[in-house]
Amino acid sequence: MLRRVVITGMSGVSALGNDWSTVKSGLLAYKNKVVRMESWDRYQDLNTRLAAPVTDYSPPAHWTRKQLRSMGKVAQMCTQAAENALADAGLLGDESIKDGRMGVACGSSTGSPQDIRDISELVLNGSSANFNANTYVRIMPHTTAANLSIFFGLTGRVIPTSSACASGNQAIGYAYEAIKSGKIDMMLAGGGEELCVSEAFVFDSLYATSLRNENPELSPSPYDADRDGLVIGEGAGILVLEEYEMAKARGARIYAEVVGFACTSDGSHITRPERTTMRRCMQMALEDAHLPPAEVGYINGHGTATEQGDIAETLATADVFGYVPISSQKSYLGHTLGACGALESWFSIHMMNEGWFAPTLNLNQIDSRCGELDYIVNKARKIDTEFVMNNNFAFGGVNSSLIFKRMS
CATH class of the missing domain: 3.40.47.10 (Thiolase/Chalcone synthase)
Structure with a gap:
């Protein structure tokens, strides 16, 4: 028998804000968060200078050095979003989620670019000041999913979804299918990305980036006849999915039901x-x-x-x-x-x-x-x-x- 799947917690880290009230205000202000990246001026072969960064990001002060050592920025943002989503769902600190009935589905296009640079420096020069035992853990494709599982002590299934800009959607969809089919009761699901100039270079090489470098407020312009390309952003989003009857029994607030995925x-x-x-x-x-x-x-x-x-x-x-x-x-x-x-x-x-x-x-x-x-x-x-x-x-x-x- 197929089960119903609902969403009981949601949160994110974004250029618009990290809570819905702030995000809502940003959306209703009708102004984008795109800026000119002055630090990119040194890249002579890069045409675009536009991005939408999460400014002044730092991980929560209560996290320990031990917790942080395996996380690059992309994993940190996903973990912060997950911590807030679990709190939103009334499950943060609940020991019962560690018994195998909660899993993780999460992904990103890549791991932390800073650590990729560190390992590249090692390969090219034979030494790298920042390379250490945790470098690979921070760059591996499933760094977000693995770090979420370890940070919250979750022992259910892990579904990494490193599928570029489908990562977040697929994570939610696969989590939905796992719960719907009775394989697990609860899942953290979502995705993240850490801004890096390398991503701008990728799309620049495809002639797909916006070149309105002096007018960041005018770009991007989806569906517009005069659009001139995309702008790279960053952030993370995590949703708490759980089986409907379980959520109802514990008196959880339910935001929505997931009813379709493909x-x-x-x-x-x-x-x-x-x-x-x-x-x-x-x-x-x-x-x-x-x-x-x-x-x-x-x-x-x-x-x-x-x-x-x-x-x-x-x-x-x-x-x-x-x-x-x-x-x-x-x-x-x-x-x-x-x-x-x-x-x-x-x-x-x-x-x-x-x-x-x-x-x-x-x-x-x-x-x-x-x-x-x-x-x-x-x-x-x-x-x-x-x-x-x-x-x-x-x-x-x-x-x-x-x-x-x-x-x-």
Whole structure:
């Protein structure tokens, strides 16, 4: 018998803030968090200077040196988000979660870039002042999932999801499937990413970064006819998922129910998005939720402000839903890569529960090649809906869709 899966705790670390009240204020201020990175001026071969960093980040003061030594910044942000999400769910410090009934699903595009630099220095020069026994632990692809498990003493299943910008969405989806099928009762699920100039270089080499270096407030501009590329961001988001009857029995506050998830592969090009497989992913999530498209009242779009991505995504969305409301929070935070699925799910659930949805910033003229959708622009839109979908599509042809239901 399949079980119901609900969300009882949520938190994140982002350029907009680390709690919903602060994030909400930032979204309703209609100003992005993109800045010009003066420190990147020394990279002569880099064209973009834009990013959306989490400024002045430091781990919580009560963490010990022993706890911190295995964590780079990406793992620290995920762990902080998880600690706050567990507190939000009323489970922080609860010894019962250590008996094997709680697991972790979490990922990022890579481990901590600082430690990758340290090991690269060792390989290139034969020595590295900062290389030590924990360097690999901080750079390994599953550093976020492993550190969450160890920090909180969780002995349930571990699902690393290092799938670029699908990492957060896939983590939530796989956690949902594990609980739904009876394999485990509770999961921490989400993702994170640590800002590094190397990520900007990657997208720069693909001619995919925004070059509005002197006007950071004008970029990125998803779905806009004059968009000029993406902006890299950073952060982390973690949700607490648990089986519905257990959550109800312990009197937990329930934010939403996870009712649908799907993941597909393009099976073609490593970086070029495919309308057909994106469409199939959304259709499969609807089938999993046993929902007709008309029931979904809002789509949190991937919306990276890249030409091919925006066009393929919106055409696929229009194919499935028709004229549905859509917006992209990447216009506020930039592309947070492994974190975006979790952060955007967190935002979507709160907005659904409060009956409003943030607009896409810098969307002044919709690209005529994009799908015919109800793009939310200029200011927040009041929408009363029981269901929202969050989509993320990653390099490697990884497509992911989640559907959340409001709990009345």
